[in-house]
Amino acid sequence: MERFYDLLTACIDDCVSKIKIRPRKYPIWFTTDLICPLKQKNVADKHYKASQSQESYAVFLEQRKELKQAKKRAYNEYLCDMQDQIIINGKRFWSFVNSRRKNRSLPTSLTYNGSSAVSGTASSPGLSDQERYPLFLRLYPSDTILVPGWEALLRYFRWKKVAIIYEDVEMFSLLMKELVLLFEDHGGYEVLTVEHVQSGFEPTNQIQSLKNHNARIIIILAYPQMTRQITCQAYRMGLYGRKYVWMLPGWLSSNWYLGPDGENGVTCSEEQMKSALEGYLGIKVLSYTKDFNKVNFHGVVSHEINMFTTLFVTITRSEDVKSRQPRGYQILFSRMNIPSCKM
CATH class of the missing domain: 3.40.50.2300 (Response regulator)
Structure with a gap:
């Protein structure tokens, strides 16, 4: 079998033409109509730096202004078009998202409305790295x-x-x-x-x-x-x-x-x-708790499962309560019993 795949790979190498994929020079939302004005602006910039004349500087400012306006229009049009087609062309959306990311690692901190935010059900193995996340307390296993x-x-x-x-x-x-x-x-x-x-x-x-x-x-x-x-x-x-x-x-x-x-x-x-x-x-992780009316967490008892469900949805903003109730209950009351824990 290994010999077969070696021959198959050799045939593909010999018979299939190859192209060199060059790194993208311009942003993903750039249009061909922007390339020419961009080059003209760069030429005007070089001309001004060489001559230091007010006339060439005025030309540079005008071309830069027009380019900024054109770039803003092109960017907004790209976003609108992408949002309109997000259901039928999800690939385009994710390509845009990836183009905006500087790295693929998890952020070291997360804020919401100016306050630190945490996730009680975060399961990424990356969050176990104590050097990168020294203040992170894992309430749900990796x-x-x-x-x-x-x-x-x-x-x-x-x-x-x-x-x-x-x-x-x-x-x-x-x-x-x-x-x-x-x-x-x-x-x-x-x-x-x-x-x-x-x-x-x-x-x-x-x-x-x-x-x-x-x-x-x-x-x-x-x-x-x-x-x-x-x-x-x-x-x-x-x-x-x-x-x-x-x-x-x-x-x-x-x-x-x-x-x-x-x-x-x-x-x-x-x-x-x-x-x-x-x-x-x-x-997945086994959920042991089936009857929440029997749960007793340091004297805190859930007599009304609807009460807990409402509270959990409010805090986590997650409608997927059925699969998260067992761990959510423990996480919720663990936080309540941690001194100086802000929710």
Whole structure:
């Protein structure tokens, strides 16, 4: 099999033309109509610096003013057009978001209306770094706690070969590394391939790679939108059915594959998504508490579950209460019992 893939790769290298992708010189919202005025403004600037005359400076100021106005119009038009098409062209939105980001790491602090803000249900492994977040108190476990669960499932079903595809953000890249390390430490497992997909981009090449490696047990580490894209592309390329097992984070909301308001942002229908996902395995933290009327936290008892639900939704601004109640209850009253804790 390895010999076959070597020959296939050699054929692709010999027969498929290659292009060099150059880094973007202008912002993503720049239009061709702005390039010429920009160059003229730069020429006027150089001319003024060389001559130091008031006349050339006036020309420079006028061209700079016109360019600023044109750039402002182009930027606003781009934003309006992008917002109008965000449902049918989510890739364009995420490309814009990525172009605005200076790095892919989590921010070291978060503020809301001038006050420090925290998340009681944040599960990113990156927040465990005490050097970067020395004042962060973890009230909910990192997603790395799920890693032994994936390994236990593989061991139980005696699956030895696994592939991983993840969204290229810090949260999932760190989780991927933990998975690979665990598989290596336990031995007996073979990670066929690890594929990463940038937010806002189609995972076509990555799914093709999974297919080329004959991956059957595949772990997805991604947010809902990217998971929908991966699932749809897997359906298009035939990576579903009895021979395939997809393993996903279990914290995805119910009917996550439909997307908000039924708009999943992909070209697959609901039935196609269900066909691709049939039998998938989701792993999440076990919620022990079922009857909240029996909860007693240092004398604080929830007699009215609706009272807690309202309070939790108000504080977290999250409507996904059903899946968050067990950990939310503990987090909420833990905060109340921490001295000088501001909520």
